Amino acid sequence: MQSSENFGDYSKTFITDVPTDLESETAIFYARTLPRFPDEAIYIYSFKEHRMIYAGGWEEILGYKDNEINMLAIVNMSAPEFAPFSHELNDKALQFIHQKSKDLEKYSFSIELKKIHKDGTAVPIFARVGVYSSENGKITAIIGRFQVNRSLIFGKVMRYAAYGPEKEKFEEELNKILFSYLAISNKEREALELVAKGYSFKEIARDLKVSHSAIEKRIIPLYKRFNVKSLTHLVSFAYDNSILP
Incomplete structure (x- = not known):
C-alpha cells in the first residue's frame, strides 16, 4: 500500500494553502447570502484563483479562524485512521468529475470521518463536497460543508456516498478504486x-x-x-x- 505521504497527490496539484480575504467583495457577498446551519462550517475554493474565496464557521467547529483556514489544511486535518481513505476518495472523485463536461454543479460526494481540531481533539464530521461553479465544461470552484455530528458511531468501516447525473457510474467507479479499503x-x-x-x-x-x-x-x-x-x-x-x- 502507498505511504500516507502519497495519498491525495492528484487533488493537491489543484489546491493551495492560500486562505480567503474576508474583506473581499466575494467573501462579504457569500457571508451575507450563503445559508449556514448550526454546528456547520463552509468553504468555497476557486480553481481559477487558486485560493479559498470564502470560509465561514471554522473557529466554532475546528478552532481555525475563517481567515486562516485553507484548502490544504482542510485536506490534511483528517484523523490518521481516516486520512488515507479520505485523500484517496478526494482524488478519485475529482478525477471522475474532471472527465465530465455537463451538469457539473450536480456532482458531489459525502463522507463520515473525524477531523482534528486545532487543539488536537477529534471531531466527528459529516462532510459533503460538490462542484459549486463551472465554465465551458470545466470546474471553477467547489463548495464544502462540514457538519458536526456527535451521534456518529465509527467502526472500522468508512462510509461515503456519491451524487450526480451519473450517480451509478460515479459510485461504481469509487467502489472499484477504493475496493482495498474497509469502506461502504x-x-x-x-x-x-x-x-x-x-x-x-x-x-x-x-x-x-x-x-x-x-x-x-x-x-x-x-x-x-x-x-x-x-x-x-x-x-x-x-x-x-x-x-x-
Whole structure:
C-alpha cells in the first residue's frame, strides 16, 4: 500500500494553502447570502484563483479562524485512521468529475470521518463536497460543508456516498478504486440494511426499483472486501462495525 505521504497527490496539484480575504467583495457577498446551519462550517475554493474565496464557521467547529483556514489544511486535518481513505476518495472523485463536461454543479460526494481540531481533539464530521461553479465544461470552484455530528458511531468501516447525473457510474467507479479499503457506499448500505431485515435480493430489487443483478453488485463484493463467508456473517459484521444501527 502507498505511504500516507502519497495519498491525495492528484487533488493537491489543484489546491493551495492560500486562505480567503474576508474583506473581499466575494467573501462579504457569500457571508451575507450563503445559508449556514448550526454546528456547520463552509468553504468555497476557486480553481481559477487558486485560493479559498470564502470560509465561514471554522473557529466554532475546528478552532481555525475563517481567515486562516485553507484548502490544504482542510485536506490534511483528517484523523490518521481516516486520512488515507479520505485523500484517496478526494482524488478519485475529482478525477471522475474532471472527465465530465455537463451538469457539473450536480456532482458531489459525502463522507463520515473525524477531523482534528486545532487543539488536537477529534471531531466527528459529516462532510459533503460538490462542484459549486463551472465554465465551458470545466470546474471553477467547489463548495464544502462540514457538519458536526456527535451521534456518529465509527467502526472500522468508512462510509461515503456519491451524487450526480451519473450517480451509478460515479459510485461504481469509487467502489472499484477504493475496493482495498474497509469502506461502504450509501447504496451498498441501503441494500445491506434490507438484507438484515430478511428481504431476499429479488424483494430488495423490487423495493429499490432496480434489477436483481444491481443488488448482487452491491452485496456480493462486500464478502471479499470485509472477508466474510456468508450473508449471515456479513450482516453480523455490519452490526459489529456500526454500519447498521
